[in-house]
Amino acid sequence: MRFKFSILALLLEVIIIVLFGIFVEYDNSDASQTLYPLFQDVHVMIFVGFGFLMTFLKKYGFSSVGINMLIAAFGLQWGTLMQGFWHMKGGKIHVDVKSMINADFSTATALISFGAVLGKTSPVQMLILTILEITIFACNEHLVTEVLQATDVGASMTIHAFGAYFGLAVTLVLYRPGLKNKHENEESTYHSDIFAMIGTLFLWLFWPSFNSAIASETIYQIKAIVNTYYSLAACTVVTFALSSLVDQRGKFSMVLIQNATLAGGVAVGTCADLSIHPFVAMCIGSIAGIVSVLGYHFLTPLLASKLNIQDTCGVHNLHGLPGILGGIAGIIVTAVKEEVRQGVRFTPGMQAAALGSSIGIALAGGALTGGILKLPFLGQASDQNCFDDSVYWEVPEEEKQHEIHSNNYDEHSRFEATM
Amino acid sequence: MRFKFSILALLLEVIIIVLFGIFVEYDNSDASQTLYPLFQDVHVMIFVGFGFLMTFLKKYGFSSVGINMLIAAFGLQWGTLMQGFWHMKGGKIHVDVKSMINADFSTATALISFGAVLGKTSPVQMLILTILEITIFACNEHLVTEVLQATDVGASMTIHAFGAYFGLAVTLVLYRPGLKNKHENEESTYHSDIFAMIGTLFLWLFWPSFNSAIASETIYQIKAIVNTYYSLAACTVVTFALSSLVDQRGKFSMVLIQNATLAGGVAVGTCADLSIHPFVAMCIGSIAGIVSVLGYHFLTPLLASKLNIQDTCGVHNLHGLPGILGGIAGIIVTAVKEEVRQGVRFTPGMQAAALGSSIGIALAGGALTGGILKLPFLGQASDQNCFDDSVYWEVPEEEKQHEIHSNNYDEHSRFEATM
């Protein structure tokens, strides 16, 4: 069993290196140096932000931060190729800091989908998901930006909505009736919740960089930075207010603070670099906070019980609904006010088409991917082994008081890990 | 009870958005792009630095990092308005990366004061404190920089001393005799102390950005960076030495390493961008380390027992005394050597006036604010519920061995949370 993952990963890496040898060249653009700090912010978001945001589960921290790293490191290479094939010059893919930003972006889709299936899939399954999702993402992104010529500077539609609905389709296909009742490991501990806040904060802080990194000119970059800054701030205050409001005893919920505070960054993405006025950005952020809190509180339990969609991290509320909201905001803004970037005038029709295509292709691609991941020889973990690092990781034996748990670990280890 | 916080927060957010709609416009300054990396460093300091620095308490990590985020996200919006009203052009407040840096700065005052009252105030009280403190801060800052024309590039006086003495005045007015004997929750655990080091390090590392971000020219920015870098390094070595020296068994104390190592950044702030010579910066840092260690070791217990000033995080030693030291350094430096910035010659008299006004206004403002926070309908937590997240947060039930604690949680939850 241990060879399945190793051989697949090594094989893929060899293929990628060969493709890099054939197709990839250095580009030496002048803009690279000023973009580099933005790249680093995005880079931190992908590896620390997404990775630690998912460490909230009490026994799944190694996988959250570790498999997140694996997916991202693998995905950025694959993404370089998939996005590069759409923009070859002289038969070559040119890489520079801007293409590195785009490569990091492409991994975000797979990481968002990882959040939906967190705790229920194997590393082998995640490698396959990453290949398929990034390939399909690159096609949809090309469709949205080049064919439809829609604007989506912060990728509300092409990354957030796409990644969320792709992941939801996968988790629907991989539905596990045995997890209908909450799994005993599907909980946080006091310290795992604080680890998750590391992820939340680095995402929150660097989101202005995410939304502005690929803006076409400095002036639009600054607009995207300002809009995202205020959208997130407003979203955060509203999230705290609603978190208290929806709780019977008026207490804050860490799940909401960790996640819904970020919805403002997602929702303002599509029109971040447009001249929407800071107060409109704050309205978008506030609405995103409301939608996200209500989603976590009312919708997620409903989706799980009625529609068999088991969304571990609630990506629907953090990326799905706010992503749609961002798409709608883009439609309204381009309908109200003419905006031109590099000779292209954005139209509400094309914005709507972009939103529709992103969701539609994500759902279809996710369903297809889910079907492939279900193939029996990929070896899923049993329901009982879900949300447990010890299936795929050497886990340290804790001190005496944890004896009962470490017995569990020993039990697992009698079997080969199912990778 | 749960409606008090929610409605206040939502109401304030609506007011802020309306004011933004009326007054706030984009500014498109050229300097924005080169300032952006400095802004991001400051941004990390405010949310990760301050937030995690306060996670040292064993049962107050959610509030430390969470309420810190709330205050900062709310405060940066309020700060944009309060600072902006002093610098309107054509009846409009113009926002860009520089104003975002200043907005983040303004929240630092409230976060420093939060450190003084940590564990003893409700989220409602903290929202009110934030509004009042940032408003008063913006007035004092205007007085110091525009009226008195004093220099304070790293804000030793206007942020650090101001925030500390404001907080100390608040905590004095809110004095709780019931906490005279150390509360059982007012302790750290092994891991909470390591979480706090995340805060310490990100503050320490990015402090050169804090002290240089609003310097008027690149050459002065570099001076501020160099001076802060060496001041902090010297302060750190001295702090370790003194931490061992003041302990009976020669052991290091985490409280001192987490906090006093940062005093060098505070103290060099006022004259960071002046040509003071690196070795002078190191002397300032070393003295700050000594003052801060002695403050934590001897003064804080004395303030609590004799003067009824209960300073949870010891902000007096990290921000108060080093802030005064910075102000004094500024007086001496401007007396010894003529320094001119943008046509203004700094004088020791004006520097002294700036220091006096910062402390005086902070004490008066803090006392006033403390009086308001004491109003009975704001509903303070009981002494026994201090330093305990479970009063305001859903806290995960820990594993079996924590049964006694989770029983406590259940007990709390029989009552409505007092927010």
Add this chain to the structure above:
Amino acid sequence: MRFKFSILALLLEVIIIVLFGIFVEYDNSDASQTLYPLFQDVHVMIFVGFGFLMTFLKKYGFSSVGINMLIAAFGLQWGTLMQGFWHMKGGKIHVDVKSMINADFSTATALISFGAVLGKTSPVQMLILTILEITIFACNEHLVTEVLQATDVGASMTIHAFGAYFGLAVTLVLYRPGLKNKHENEESTYHSDIFAMIGTLFLWLFWPSFNSAIASETIYQIKAIVNTYYSLAACTVVTFALSSLVDQRGKFSMVLIQNATLAGGVAVGTCADLSIHPFVAMCIGSIAGIVSVLGYHFLTPLLASKLNIQDTCGVHNLHGLPGILGGIAGIIVTAVKEEVRQGVRFTPGMQAAALGSSIGIALAGGALTGGILKLPFLGQASDQNCFDDSVYWEVPEEEKQHEIHSNNYDEHSRFEATM
């Protein structure tokens, strides 16, 4: 006993400040501002990256992150002087952002060596090691870059191999037969392993900045960034694959993921800014991953049992072997293709001499240093007190279930700390 550390540290700080007063001046180079974001990335690597990477031990987190901070803060001052003495202009050392990057770099050597002796040395010993190692490092660096005129932009040889073999020589001289059988504290816990991942990720993310920071021109800087980015990505995928492959049950090992994923950054260092083509960078990264995993799995136990080299963090596998690999890659690349930088043509002969000198001087310097650290009045901790923070730190008493441990702490505290 408590005075030994305090007086040494204060004395050294006074000496350094005096030397700064005599020799150090501001430099006002134009390049400083664009370098500053790279400096900050390196700065985070040194303090957060190295510091947290070593927090994996269950009872040694305070020392890992705390003494790391002490060494780095002290070392960067000493490094400024030692490197500066080789490049004085008019009898003065000029400091700016570039010299700060170099000062941070110089501390990395001592921090790598700290990894080899982690848990077995006192703060006094570490101060002495830092002085000696940085002094010797500055000489070897001068030899490599100025005399031999070899290229080593990412310092695979002069920092990584140097720091590793210096540390290995020290730990060999300080060999403790009593630690032949694994010490009960030489283990991680679930959360300490997650803390260590904070270190891993910030090192991994900012490594492109490390390898490009001192490149001579923007175009070479971008090359170094791109090469390091892809080298690390390939290394990470290969590390995951091999980690599973070498484990009997196919499980991932946190030690490998925390460390071997970084080997690609080390190994690509020497030729990072050369036109090696991205796919060659990925090959170097992949080989580094393989070498590092095999080193951790097979070589480290062998070194400990057969050669009496007790390498706590396995720096030989993360810095030593990949550093040599980087040196060899440099020899091959300069042999295959002519590369000129600032009028200097690199030759394979000089590259080989640079590699040899780095390792040779490190081994000799480390052996000498180890001999000095063994002097009896420096007071080493007993074998039984190794890997235990409570010897040098006030450690919080944990909750009831840890009673047995806190009894141990009390026992220690009956004696003076041996510093």
